[in-house]
Amino acid sequence: MPERKTRPEICDYEGSNYRTEFWENQGREYEDRVERVALRRLLPRRGKRLLEIGAGFGRLTEEYAMYDQVVLLDYSFSQLRYARDHYGDDKRFIYVAADAYSLPFRAGVFDGASMIRTIHHMSDVRSVLRQVRRVMAPGGTFILEHANKQNLKAILRYALKKQDWNPHALEPVEFVELNFDFHPQYIKNALESGGFALKQRIPVSFFRVDTLKKSLPLGLLVTVDSVLQYSGLLVAPSVFTRSVATGQSADNTAIHEPLALMACPETGETLTQEGDTLFSTRSGLRYSIRDGIYDFKASLD
DSSP states (O other): OOOOOOOOOOOOOTTOOHIIIIITTTTOHHHHHHHHHHHHHHSOSOEEEEEEETOTTTSSGGGGTTEEEEEEEESOHHHHHHHHHHHTTOTTEEEEEOOTTSOOBOTTOEEEEEEOSOGGGOSOHHHHHHHHHHTEEEEEEEEEEEEBTTOHHHHHHHHTTOOSSOTTSSSOEEEETTEEEBOHHHHHHHHHHTTEEEEEEEEEOTTOOHHHHHHSOHHHHHHHHHHHTTSOOTTSSEEEEEEEEOSSOOOOTTOOSHHHHBOOTTTOOOOEEETTEEEOTTTOOEEEEETTEEEOSSOOO
C-alpha cells in the first residue's frame, strides 16, 4: 500500500445546509446576480470541458452552457448529491467528490476551469494552483474568484485603527479558521508561479452592505455594480480573475469517457472500473461510485 500524501487541513461542508442557510432566501440575491455578471464577462464563447472546483450544490453550473462537458468537483458529497438531483442524469455533467490539493484527473484533460468562493478556504494556495494547472491543457481558461483583503471597508477600518491587520500587506489574513482574504497582488504572483498568465481582473460586490441591500432596489444595485466592474478599482470585497494556462504540457482534451479522465489522487495511476468500484491495479487503492458520484474523498482500503 502506497504512503498517503500529506495535505493541508480541508474545510468540509459535508452535511451542512449551505444552500438553504446561506443562499436561498437569505438576502444574497445581489451577490448572486453580480457574480454571474462578472462570470459571463470572463467565460469564453466555446469550450470542450470545464472543471468547476468547489461546485457545491451547483449554484453557478448553468452558466457553463458553452462547454460540452462539465465536471462538478467538491469535497462535500452531500452538496454534490443535491447538484446531481437538480441536474438529473444529463450525461454532460460528471460529479466528483475530492479535494483540490490532489485532483483525481489525468494531466491536460480540461480546457477550462473555475474556482469561485472556494480559494478563501485554502491555506496553501500555490499547491492548489499547481494542481489546477496540471490538469489543464495549454491555453485553457481559468476563472478564479478570491476574497479581497484590500477592500474599502478593511482600508477604512485600518486607517481608523479599528483592525490590527494591514490590508495593503501582501500576506493573506485568516480572519476565521480556514477563511482567508487575499491581496490581489498575492493572487497574481501565485497564478504566475503556478503556470498561469493573468489576463483580466474584475472587482465585484461593491455594495455588499446589508443597509444598502435592504434600502435600495436590487435592480439598481446590480446595474451600478455591473458598471463599476469595468472600473478596475480593486477595492470591492470580491475579485474575479481570468488567466490562461501557459507553457508546454499535455493536451488530453479529446478524451470524452469519464473513467478515462480519472487518475488515482494518491499515485496518479490510471483506474479500472468493476461495478461501482474504481481501483488501481498497481497500488491496490480502491474508490467507490455512489449515487452517480465518483467518491475520491477516501479510499476503500
